[in-house]
Amino acid sequence: MASAELQKVLGLMAERPLGEGNPTLEEMRAGMEATSYPATDAATVTPVVANGVPGEWVTVAESDPNRRLLYVHGGGYVIGSAVTHRRLCEDIARAGGCAVLNLDYRLAPEHPFPAAVEDAIEGLKFLQANGPNGAGAAESTFVAGDSAGGGLTLATLLAARDQGVDQPNAGIGISAWTDLAITGETIQTRADADPLITDSAMVSGMAAQYLGDAAADDPLASPLYADYAGLPPLLLQVGDAEILLSDTTRVAEKARAAGVDVVEEVWNEMFHVWHAFAPMLPEGQAAIDRIGEFINQHA
Numbered sequence: 001m002a003s004a005e006l007q008k009v010l011g012l013m014a015e016r017p018l019g020e021g022n023p024t025l026e027e028m029r030a031g032m033e034a035t036s037y038p039a040t041d042a043a044t045v046t047p048v049v050a051n052g053v054p055g056e057w058v059t060v061a062e063s064d065p066n067r068r069l070l071y072v073h074g075g076g077y078v079i080g081s082a083v084t085h086r087r088l089c090e091d092i093a094r095a096g097g098c099a100v101l102n103l104d105y106r107l108a109p110e111h112p113f114p115a116a117v118e119d120a121i122e123g124l125k126f127l128q129a130n131g132p133n134g135a136g137a138a139e140s141t142f143v144a145g146d147s148a149g150g151g152l153t154l155a156t157l158l159a160a161r162d163q164g165v166d167q168p169n170a171g172i173g174i175s176a177w178t179d180l181a182i183t184g185e186t187i188q189t190r191a192d193a194d195p196l197i198t199d200s201a202m203v204s205g206m207a208a209q210y211l212g213d214a215a216a217d218d219p220l221a222s223p224l225y226a227d228y229a230g231l232p233p234l235l236l237q238v239g240d241a242e243i244l245l246s247d248t249t250r251v252a253e254k255a256r257a258a259g260v261d262v263v264e265e266v267w268n269e270m271f272h273v274w275h276a277f278a279p280m281l282p283e284g285q286a287a288i289d290r291i292g293e294f295i296n297q298h299a
Helices: 004-015 025-035 086-096 115-129 148-163 200-211 245-257 282-298
Strands: 044-050 053-059 064-072 098-103 140-146 170-174 234-239 262-267
Touching: 044 098, 044 115, 053 086, 053 115, 064 086, 064 115, 064 148, 086 098, 086 140, 086 282, 098 115, 115 140, 115 148, 140 148, 140 282, 148 170, 148 245, 170 282, 234 245, 234 282, 245 262, 262 282
Parallel strands: 064 098, 064 140, 140 170, 170 234, 234 262
Antiparallel strands: 044 053, 053 098
């Protein structure tokens, strides 16, 4: 049964729906930063350049500097930043006892596909050889991300496999956007249930800005269309109220068929990236705690 706090969160989202009033891209970027939860005083945030890509190490007292997680944020590949996801990185660092490299990868339309994948691979290689305390090999590594960052997480694992880069111990997709061709049935069937992404036209617009001249079924842009053989274990979390629900369920089925160890979690009544509301939503913290358990299991 959903918590009482869920209704309060849903009310807040109804008051300021994403994309209301046709804001400019700059306004959407600024608005996302202005409404995101800040990190707490318990977090240490250290700017870093990861093989040419800006980012920051987010650590807490519980962080093992040799257990490292690359986080690639959501925002449809066109909005979002290290700032907007700093608190979520802090919460994951605490739950998983890891140091989080919160990557500020290049955004479209200024930098369309495959810029984000190129930056994420560089972030992964950097994290494997460097930690928050400087150079040194990691004992265990992970890649995680939400929404577009969830799709980018999978694309990073695929690109690492194809380029001969060492695979991390596991990958974690939160409400992953995996199909930029937008063919999933829940785009329609969950249209009235998802309080965060209510407009499929906005999703299509973000896809077009990111893809540029690339095909929507390119596996590194839309991991749904990839061959998953050889990938590490995956944790895929998604809400039952999401229009992107089928983006996760179809990837889970495909990866499992390829022999990947997949933990698929569909959370009842939850909306897109409910984890970001963990400071006020018990279900958000519960999902982050599950991520922590998964990290501990595979470290």
